[in-house]
Amino acid sequence: MNKISVIIDEKKFDVDPQKTILEVCRENGIEILTMCHLKGLMDIGACRLCIVEVEGINRLLSACTTKVAPNMVVKTATDRIKRYQRITTELFFAERNHVCAVCVSNGKCELQNLGYKVELDHIRYPHLFPQCEVDTSHPWYVMDHNRCIMCTRCVRVCNEVEGAHNWDVMNRGHQVRIISDFNTPWGQSTTCTSCGKCLHACPTGAIWPKAIVQGQLEKNPVMVTELVERRKMKL
């Protein structure tokens, strides 16, 4: 396969032209922050954390949805990028009701880790404090919209891997919500197979098993990636 040359953070790499900037960076140990990306699922560039600067293009591009091109010059850690990543993280926390101290996911949460990574010590934007529902209707799992960041990893894993398409997205802007079937309580869904993949794909404490309390939650998003890769090998 023909390889192309790209320069990322002033280092030259010879890479497969079918790969995204994110894939190349991850393979070469260059850290890129992500929330909506989960290897194995289709990338949608929703969270805007993986933004990079590409020489010759004024706007920032999402690394997960931008493929490498010959002689592309990429910068991943400029002050401008860091500033935007910090803003994005603050907006995640300001949009809904994230209370890490009492969250079932405390200590094992990707959003919490993101906060540490961007050194989030305060939030400059007013919290919206929306009244969000906690859907406890499923016999095994809870969907807490207060902790959802709309990464849609649950929607994609349910559709692309499980093939059930129980989850989808409703409304726009800050009214946007993850819904089950046609906005019915999760426990009444006719499509959910109760497989639990959405639970493992969820990066926060939005989806969690009822039998679990804080300190006992073990999410394994890598399981989704491995499952997808095993299926590809079979094919």
Added chain:
Amino acid sequence: MDKRKIFISPVTRIEGHANITLELDDNGNVSDALFHVNEFRGFEKFCEGRMYTEMPTITPRICGICPTSHTLASVKACEMIQGIKPTYTANLLRRLMHIGQNLSSHALSFFHLSSPDFLMGYDSDPAKRNIIGMAEKYPDIAVRGIRLRKFGQELSERITGKKIHIMGIVPGGMAYPLTEENRKALLKWIPEALETVRLGINIIKKFHEDNPEMVRTFATSPTLYLGTVGHGGEHELYDGKLRFMDGDGIILQDQLDPARYLEFIAERSVNWSYLKYPYFKPYGFDRGFYRVGPLARLNVCSRMKTPQAQEEFEKFKHMSGGKPVHGTFYYHYTRLIEALSDVEDAERILKDPEVTSLNIQHHGRWNYTEGIGSSEAPRGTLFHHYKTDETGKLLKVNLLIATGQNNPSMNRSVLEVARQYVKGDDIKEGMLNRVESTIRCYDPCLSCSTHALGQMPMVIEVKDKNGNLVKRVERN
């Protein structure tokens, strides 16, 4: 009538904020006292709509001093909802953590907050009458007090990895076992902890000897008492039944299942405080004031579970000929007897061969729509009451906190002491501190905030009936 008022705001060296208003009559005598709690937190309301299994994580955040008691009451309510019981080892570990919290809280109350009054005197310089002043004048005692608190916190830390707002107490048992290494490390603390508690007992006894009149007459109104006791009436903090006793020592109710608390306890709101007024239902609001906490627990129980504490308990009982002791000042003494019992009990548990077992959790799921749990917090009996829908979502939450139950009695004690020590608008620092120290006897925890250093400025204003300023005194 020319009614005048004295405001004491805020009360220092208690956990939280509170104001006291003293109303004076025409002759300058205190006619009424109102103990105001100014905070509103709303836990009962915002927990509605959450899963019941989240409560053992949310409710410890009510208080940074007694989070373990909240967790225990909460998991017990959850276990009632699930219809399961914890394992033997889980009970041992829970008891250890509860002892740790009790010791830590009692050490804070006695050595950090109250001992400056006993060792330096009520009328000494307020700027020095705190733990920092103690560290300068009595460094050994201050350090010992801090280390006793450290031992208490280490009991939690070595089991769950956290000192405050602990995790790991879960419905059905515990999430983490105790390792052999940690068991041995905790056992090493016992001799020092016993010595420190003994030192505290000597300090309070000396104060009793030196100030017999004050101790004897310090807010001594009889009240009812509520505490948890074991099957044989023994002193109990973690798991037992309730006992109500009247001021003469007659047992009104015994071996009551905490799940029946609403049959015996009612609450009333007042318009000057966010803290409600609970009372013993059969006696009504006017006669039903009861006290909880160390004094109440030692008044209601028949014996202590450990030998050294039993010896001290007998001396305590001897003081009133076996009848309940009403003097509010004896809260300090009873707190230390409990601390003694805690250290001895911790040693017993740490030597139990089952304490390091890995059989620490039973598993359950939602089965019932209602759960009630109780435990003895350092400040008294604590109730958590949850109602859920058929999916486990909380519909109603009722939390009856220890300090709330002492509220009517605190109010009455303040009135009593104020009548004795405050005369007209002749306000002296020592007098006001005595009114405050009445409150501190109860060691009230009005929120999770702590003001252990007592550095807050205090402004006292005497006002006439129409709100006109008669006199203003500033502390510091």
